[in-house]
Amino acid sequence: MADTQVGAHPDPHVSGEDPSRRDFIHIAAGAAAVGAVAALAWPFIDQMNPAGDTLALASIEFDLSKVAQGQQVTVKWRGKPLFVRNRTEKEIAEAVKDDHADMRDPEPDGARHKPGKAQWLVLIGTCTHLGCVPTFGGGEYGGWFCPCHGSVYDTSGRIRKGPAPKNLVVPDYAFLSDTKIKVG
Amino acid sequence: MSGHSTYEPKTGFERWLDQRLPLIRFAQDTMVGFPTPKNLNYWWTFGGILAMMLVFQIVTGIILAMHYVAHVDYAFASVERIMRDVNYGWLIRYMHANGASMFFIAVYIHIFRNIYYGSFKAPREVLWLLGCVIYLLMMATAFMGYVLPWGQMSFHGAVVITNLLGALPVVGDAITTWLWGGFAVDNPTLNRFFSLHYLLPFMIAGVVALHIWALHVPGNNNPLGVNVKSKEDTVPFHPYYTVKDGFAMGVFLLLFAYFVFYNPNILGHADNYIPANPLVTPAHIVPEWYFLPFYAILRAVPNKLGGVLAMFGAIGCMFVLPWLDTSKVRSMRFRPTARLYFLIFVLACLVLGLCGAKLPDDPVIPGLTSFTLVDSDLNSYVWLSRIAALYYFAYFLVITPILGLTETPLPVPESISAPVLSHPATSPAGAVASPEKRG
Numbered sequence: 271m272a273d274t275q276v277g278a279h280p281d282p283h284v285s286g287e288d289p290s291r292r293d294f295i296h297i298a299a300g301a302a303a304v305g306a307v308a309a310l311a312w313p314f315i316d317q318m319n320p321a322g323d324t325l326a327l328a329s330i331e332f333d334l335s336k337v338a339q340g341q342q343v344t345v346k347w348r349g350k351p352l353f354v355r356n357r358t359e360k361e362i363a364e365a366v367k368d369d370h371a372d373m374r375d376p377e378p379d380g381a382r383h384k385p386g387k388a389q390w391l392v393l394i395g396t397c398t399h400l401g402c403v404p405t406f407g408g409g410e411y412g413g414w415f416c417p418c419h420g421s422v423y424d425t426s427g428r429i430r431k432g433p434a435p436k437n438l439v440v441p442d443y444a445f446l447s448d449t450k451i452k453v454g
Numbered sequence: 455m456s457g458h459s460t461y462e463p464k465t466g467f468e469r470w471l472d473q474r475l476p477l478i479r480f481a482q483d484t485m486v487g488f489p490t491p492k493n494l495n496y497w498w499t500f501g502g503i504l505a506m507m508l509v510f511q512i513v514t515g516i517i518l519a520m521h522y523v524a525h526v527d528y529a530f531a532s533v534e535r536i537m538r539d540v541n542y543g544w545l546i547r548y549m550h551a552n553g554a555s556m557f558f559i560a561v562y563i564h565i566f567r568n569i570y571y572g573s574f575k576a577p578r579e580v581l582w583l584l585g586c587v588i589y590l591l592m593m594a595t596a597f598m599g600y601v602l603p604w605g606q607m608s609f610h611g612a613v614v615i616t617n618l619l620g621a622l623p624v625v626g627d628a629i630t631t632w633l634w635g636g637f638a639v640d641n642p643t644l645n646r647f648f649s650l651h652y653l654l655p656f657m658i659a660g661v662v663a664l665h666i667w668a669l670h671v672p673g674n675n676n677p678l679g680v681n682v683k684s685k686e687d688t689v690p691f692h693p694y695y696t697v698k699d700g701f702a703m704g705v706f707l708l709l710f711a712y713f714v715f716y717n718p719n720i721l722g723h724a725d726n727y728i729p730a731n732p733l734v735t736p737a738h739i740v741p742e743w744y745f746l747p748f749y750a751i752l753r754a755v756p757n758k759l760g761g762v763l764a765m766f767g768a769i770g771c772m773f774v775l776p777w778l779d780t781s782k783v784r785s786m787r788f789r790p791t792a793r794l795y796f797l798i799f800v801l802a803c804l805v806l807g808l809c810g811a812k813l814p815d816d817p818v819i820p821g822l823t824s825f826t827l828v829d830s831d832l833n834s835y836v837w838l839s840r841i842a843a844l845y846y847f848a849y850f851l852v853i854t855p856i857l858g859l860t861e862t863p864l865p866v867p868e869s870i871s872a873p874v875l876s877h878p879a880t881s882p883a884g885a886v887a888s889p890e891k892r893g
């Protein structure tokens with residue numbers, strides 16, 4: 271080995287002499303770092319989504335006997351107002367009459383209440399425009415009127431005028447008995 | 455910062471420090487010896503005023519955070535406690551609340567000054583972009599700060615603004631739920647807004663440092679818009695502009711003090727002294743005055759997504775301004791036609807602000823009967839805001855690019871000193887080219 275010439279066995283660690291091995295280490299280390307950051311990013315983003323206890327409070331029961339005919343009771347559900355409206359015969363008739371009127375988000379009145387329970391309208395009480403709470407009985411259709419940007423809803427909660435794109439949302443709910451509903 | 459250091463360490467300690475951390479050299483070069491165009495007018499003092507306001511907001515904000523409770527059940531009461539029981543709490547909170555408004559007054563003057571004198575043009579595009587980023591961060595900070603007292607306007611303002619993002623197709627709902635941390639604006643929302651409201655001012659401070667760095671590379675623009683040609687054109691920052699900025703700050707503080715001591719609630723809304731109630735929306739919901747022009751643009755478009763896009767587009771236009779302006783002449787002193795369009799632009803912004811404060815369907819001229827055009831009466835604020843919004847976008851996207859190519863600007867002086875030195879008869883007796891050399 272003493273007669274080995276300088277340069278005959280070049281140092282494999284000199285840059286460029288063994289590209290495949292060196293590149294592999296660089297790429298592997300880089301990929302591991304990127305992978306670690308990406309894997310850690312998701313927990314940091316997802317922590318802002320609704321927490322377990324927030325989700326657990328997601329359903330309520332409501333006693334309909336509290337609502338007099340022609341009136342509405344507003345309860346809080348998932349932090350939002352929930353309208354429970356006991357409609358009069360006249361209000362139901364007006365809503366059904368307009369089933370084929372020109373509407374932005376066409377929907378028959380029958381699809382907005384449970385079968386055979388036309389008097390009970392259960393709606394999420396936030397305007398589909400920007401989330402304000404429409405006032406009961408306002409607007410030219412006797413349904414709701416949103417004070418923020420002037421959306422008008424009819425007695426079926428359907429959007430009739432103004433900037434809102436959709437009808438007031440009907441949440442998932444079920445009748446537990448004739449006078450009790452469960453929402454969510 | 456850009457290689458014209460005039461600092462010479464005087465004491466042994468300064469020499470010792472200068473070789474280890476040239477902190478004094480840095481301060482000397484940026485705030486004392488920095489060569490500044492000698493013709494800057496008072497419109498140039500708002501940068502310093504803004505820096506002062508940022509410091510005020512951070513100091514008062516840190517103090518308020520010592521007494522504030524970020525919880526839906528306690529937030530409103532804790533703010534009232536600051537107002538009634540905490541020693542000088544009323545002063546610190548009124549300084550913070552009105553300080554935000556003063557901050558925006560100063561930033562709007564700063565932006566309009568920039569557009570008028572063409573400061574955003576080459577080689578200051580990055581400086582302008584950083585300014586736009588600061589403005590965006592300011593808006594986010596102000597919005598989240600306004601939510602913290604948890605009054606009626608706080609709550610429903612947060613509902614409306616976060617719902618704007620719900621207009622985005624497909625991902626809208628997921629984004630709003632993520633932002634809220636629930637199914638509505640609630641305690642998790644308040645908590646994260648408090649956290650971010652504390653963070654963002656320090657991010658602003660960071661971008662301000664970059665902004666000043668980017669300013670010190672090409673140096674200041676000036677009212678003539680011509681480049682600095684020689685040392686004759688500049689004076690050292692201290693004492694000339696430290697004193698000028700200081701005087702302007704004093705005058706600005708008088709205005710600030712008027713609001714804090716004599717009219718602390720004039721810029722706010724009485725409804726925000728009612729605790730937040732998610733079940734009832736205030737009859738007339740409006741944002742703080744500094745958001746009104748954008749709010750008017752949002753409402754001018756009859757489509758939800760369209761309105762949101764127009765509003766963000768209005769801010770987006772600002773970012774691309776350096777590439778929309780085709781004029782080689784910076785200052786509008788030499789662009790009489792551009793000056794006219796600029797004044798209309800300022801007017802359009804003010805009209806948009808007025809429209810944002812009014813109910814859309816209210817008549818602009820009471821008692822005047824007109825006709826319905828498309829969806830609303832022509833004599834209504836919604837139509838006035840449409841006209842003003844149209845001009846706003848036209849100014850950026852049509853007028854600015856075309857005008858630079860078609861107009862004939864007035865002759866531009868050779869240098870900052872030239873107009874003075876070439877007309878000795880018109881200059882006041884005793885005026886010299888380098889006033890700082892006297893005495």
